[in-house]
Amino acid sequence: MAERTTNQSLVIGIDFGTTFSGIAWAIMDDQKSVQVISSWPGSGNRSSVKTPTVMAFLEDRFLWGWQALALSPEPIRGVKLLLDESQSYRYSPSLNANKLLGAMKKSPVDIASEYLKALAHTNEMLERRLGSAYNDMDRKFVLTVPAVWSDKAKDNTLKAAINAGIPEHRLALLSEPEAAALYTLRAIQPNTIKKNDTFIVCDAGGGTVDLNSYRVHDLSPLSLEEVVEGTGGFTGTDCEDDFDYVGWRLPLPGTEDNGEIELEGGYLQLSKSQIQGVFDPVVQDVLSLVHTQVRRIRVAGLPLQAILLVGGFGSCEYLYRRLRRAYPRITVIQPQDAWQAIACGAVLRGIEGNQVRNRLARSHYGVKYCVTYNAELHNRNEAHWCRFREKLLVSNIMRWFISKGTPISENEPVRKRFCRKLVCDVEASLIFREGLYFSSSEMTPYKLSNDVNHLCDLRVDLRAVPKELFKRRTNSTGLSYYSIDFDLAIIPTSGYMYFQVEFNGTTYGKVQAEYY
Ligand SMILES: Nc1ncnc2c1ncn2[C@@H]1O[C@H](COP(=O)(O)OP(=O)(O)OP(=O)(O)O)[C@@H](O)[C@H]1O
Ligand SMILES: [Mg+2]
Known part of the structure; x- marks a missing residue:
């Protein structure tokens, strides 16, 4: 742990997700100890590296995360997608949220801002770790946004963060797949990815899938360049029958046990047919987005070494197996902390500065x-x-x-x-x-x-x-x-x-x- 002095800087990475959000932090100059917040208001004594992106107003009290989930009969979900008009209509919780916001006369930016305010000022948790020195530290925030988002959606996110009280000069927006790449390259074995190698980052979250491809220009200091235009979109469309393993546990931290639906110890046990019904359409969607990236990389004449799978859905065993099967000669990497990769990568970006020399313009x-x-x-x-x-x-x-x-x-x-x-x-x-x-x-x-x-x-x-x-x-x-x-x-x-x-x-x- 770095020495705590009053003039230290704190870098706070915020992963504002469609379904779950997370915070990671580190003291500047101490990137080896990037930590994630894992105890949240309302999560009881269970720990979770993310908290639900769910909020509610109950008798004029603003509730967020696990509390909103537990106490509100009709919590507001999927707000993130409301920030991008082209995405929101495809996700029913976002459509529902839109109706609730309309009744409250609040805009998506207003409500996202309330949530970010709660999230970014997780003072209690950081103070507990850092003691009183926390209050004297300079703070720098890195907030992630999907790479697939429109410039307007990114601007909405920026506005929400500024309205949440994060000073603009202390705030940087970072694309989610870039954050994931920075973290994953550090987390995996040295030599898995070398100088001049090309890899795809597939960030499959609860709302969006983002695929970006990078070539390693240099490993030390790390320098990447985007090599083909990224692809992505909303998660989920058509279905395909192909399933080859049985049994799957969906992590639902903070929930009470319920024998009737096989919910125990924070995990929901699902059967093969349940999983097949739920995940096949989404897996198929992600696979076709990966195919597009692979094709583009091949057309560009570049050798593809690896696919890095991150995000909540990126942690899915079935998706991993399907990708391994589709690309037997390419290393598919699912880092151990795939779910927290984005918040942690945001912190690394805040500490080390920009490590992507070139990106490709999307328009x-x-x-x-x-x-x-x-x-x-x-x-x-x-x-x-x-x-x-x-x-x-x-x-x-x-x-x-x-x-x-x-x-x-x-x-x-x-x-x-x-x-x-x-x-x-x-x-x-x-x-x-x-x-x-x-x-x-x-x-x-x-x-x-x-x-x-x-x-x-x-x-x-x-x-x-x-x-x-x-x-x-x-x-x-x-x-x-x-x-x-x-x-x-x-x-x-x-x-x-x-x-x-x-x-x-x-x-x-x-x-x-x-x-x-
Ligand atoms: N092991 C797992 N296998 C499959 N799905 C999972 C697993 N763990 C979490 N998920 C799913 O991943 C989703 C959450 O992922 P994540 O937190 O990366 O998304 P998000 O950040 O909320 O969304 P986005 O990044 O698209 O805005 C949830 O829908 C959850 O059910
Ligand atoms: Mg996410």
Whole structure:
């Protein structure tokens, strides 16, 4: 255990899951002792490395985790998926939660925030471990999000965490499969995965399955690069008959024994046919997602060494066997602590910093820009008159600056030069919005079309830039305007995209993004 002094930093990893959530922590500079919280309010004397992502309001009292499960007749579940509109409709507890939230006039961000507040401020448990030094420690939080999530869902998660009282400057979002990879590579035998090896991380949780593939660029210090585009989605669809082992115990920590349903010692004993009915559709779903990743890796001409199986469903013996059978020449690794891998990996990321050199962009990202109207190329009704430049412009042309599938790195922000014409001497004109768009189509669309989606508006504020640095112009009507060239820098981190404005190479603060 690290020496406890008042100026130490504490890294807290938060795995906010669809069904269960967990917290791991470590003192900075002491990554060998990453610990997980395993005693939770309401869990009695049973220990569990995660607590249910379940909450309830009972007579104005907010209950969460095991307490909500035990005391509320209708607890709210599946809130995480409500943060991503494209996922929520596929999971019935989330649909039910949506109705309950509607009746309470609370948004998914509000309720996720209440839960995160309870989770992130697990003071009692950490204080018990660290004593009074805990209160003097600097805290750094790493919160995980599914890699499959939309940028908007990631933004919702960020908002929920900030509303929960986690200061933004102390918070980093990290993708769940990345967290799992960092932890698992450390937990497995040395030499199982070597420099230049390629492996797939399959994080199968209660709500989402995320698959990402990495090549080991270096082992010490660890440096990974994403090699093919990740796949994933919601857990569960069609069924297939193929089952070859009998007997399975579902861990349900904190529950009372019940002989009628073979629930004993925190485990529910299920029969072969029960398991087959429940798991085959989900296993089949996960297998086909793995096949997609394997195919992509083969197409890229890379040798695949291992599949790392993590997450609650990733701990499933049946899934492990099915994967072993499907890929006899590939090592399938199910680390011992697969269920806590994500929270622990988040702590490692907080201690060691970014270890993924490149990730692959999941969409094309770009902006709309104006070109001079050309009667041979454009419709007249698409054109508008520009009072500064005194000519007809067409403004719905796309300029893409990140292409889907290309490597992006948080160490190398993507810069895009913008030119804005703004009225002089009107301070308010120096605050304006730039729309950022994305597209998931294979080819980058030339114009704004149905394949292009509005991602967010970036609120740019150039008031801090000394005015004498702007180019001043006057047109033929005597209208004075600034012609301002500035760079928008996009910093694509693992779990979130940050933006900042640069003028003549100087940074003028973060840009606020308002998502659609
Ligand atoms: N040994 C096991 N075999 C099969 N399933 C399991 C096992 N242990 C837990 N599970 C299931 O895994 C799920 C929880 O996994 P996990 O905690 O990784 O998901 P989550 O983090 O809540 O969801 P997500 O990451 O998708 O948001 C539950 O549905 C649980 O029933
Ligand atoms: Mg999870």
